[in-house]
Amino acid sequence: MVHFTAEEKVAVVSLWARVNVELVGGEVLGRLLVVYPWTQRFFDSFGNLSSESAIMGNPKVKAHGKKVLTSFGNAVKHMDDLKDTFAELSELHCDKLHVDPENFKLLGNMISIVLATHFSKEFTPHMQAAWQKLTAAVANALAHKYH
Amino acid sequence: MLSAQERIQVAQVWDLIAGHEASFGAELLLRLFTVYPSTKSYFKHLGFCPDETQLLTHGQRMLEAVGVAVQHMDNLRAALSPLADLHAQVLRVDPSNFPLLIQCFQVVLASHLQGEFTVEMQAAWDKFLTGVAVVLTEKYR
Numbered sequence: 001m002v003h004f005t006a007e008e009k010v011a012v013v014s015l016w017a018r019v020n021v022e023l024v025g026g027e028v029l030g031r032l033l034v035v036y037p038w039t040q041r042f043f044d045s046f047g048n049l050s051s052e053s054a055i056m057g058n059p060k061v062k063a064h065g066k067k068v069l070t071s072f073g074n075a076v077k078h079m080d081d082l083k084d085t086f087a088e089l090s091e092l093h094c095d096k097l098h099v100d101p102e103n104f105k106l107l108g109n110m111i112s113i114v115l116a117t118h119f120s121k122e123f124t125p126h127m128q129a130a131w132q133k134l135t136a137a138v139a140n141a142l143a144h145k146y147h
Numbered sequence: 148m149l150s151a152q153e154r155i156q157v158a159q160v161w162d163l164i165a166g167h168e169a170s171f172g173a174e175l176l177l178r179l180f181t182v183y184p185s186t187k188s189y190f191k192h193l194g195f196c197p198d199e200t201q202l203l204t205h206g207q208r209m210l211e212a213v214g215v216a217v218q219h220m221d222n223l224r225a226a227l228s229p230l231a232d233l234h235a236q237v238l239r240v241d242p243s244n245f246p247l248l249i250q251c252f253q254v255v256l257a258s259h260l261q262g263e264f265t266v267e268m269q270a271a272w273d274k275f276l277t278g279v280a281v282v283l284t285e286k287y288r
Contacts, residue, residue, distance in 0.1 A: 035270045116257035125181035132182050
């Protein structure tokens with residue numbers, strides 16, 4: 001189980017309180033689909049993903065990005081208990097969605113990059129370290145029930 | 148490998164870094180060592196807690212090499228051949244570390260450029276830096 005220090009928890013929680021989940025969620029998922037186009041394979045039903053502007057403006061991408069990042073909010077609330085928190089979602093991603101867990105790492109990295117665009121100098125190396133530790137731990141939790 | 152548009156994006160971003168190689172490089176290394184402490188294993192000569200001067204010196208060297216890559220996007224293999232030899236024969240950095248460096252590079256760019264770090268810039272730089280990493284590890288075996 002991953003242990004977060006008190007400082008790491010404060011860093012994550014304080015930044016999260018200022019995140020516009022709808023906006024950031026859409027940007028994170030949009031950037032994932034543009035920078036790593038093979039991730040589009042999971043989103044055939046999303047309509048027009050033919051260009052960068054189509055992807056970033058796609059309402060389904062924005063909606064789903066919001067959904068994904070909202071779920072991330074749960075991680076922030078349960079940093080000491082990620083495996084249980086994401087157990088059901090892990091089964092879903094394995095059994096129904098068939099998502100290669102490598103994608104969770106890519107998305108996690110994208111979260112740090114988008115947070116950096118929003119928070120700039122405040123997204124210090126220590127802040128980045130706490131967030132990358134959290135996103136990596138969530139990625140592991142989401143992969144935990146794979147079989 | 149890079150389209151004409153992607154090369155323009157890479158050059159545009161480099162214009163913002165050029166002249167600031169030392170400070171960018173130092174921040175890159177500081178983030179790398181903070182977020183991924185295992186990477187410090189390749190920098191024993193900098194000590195357990197590298198100081199600012201060391202980070203600036205080494206950071207500048209690394210970013211200047213990136214600058215060489217930017218000038219020779221058409222022919223990375225030839226331009227980076229000496230560095231590829233160095234990495235294969237002397238440094239032998241495990242290839243899994245390059246994505247970690249690339250992630251930190253993107254975060255440095257993102258935090259400095261903020262909203263101006265467009266998704267096209269990010270895509271072009273990710274592709275470009277990944278190409279550099281491929282060339283640097285190509286002679287490993």
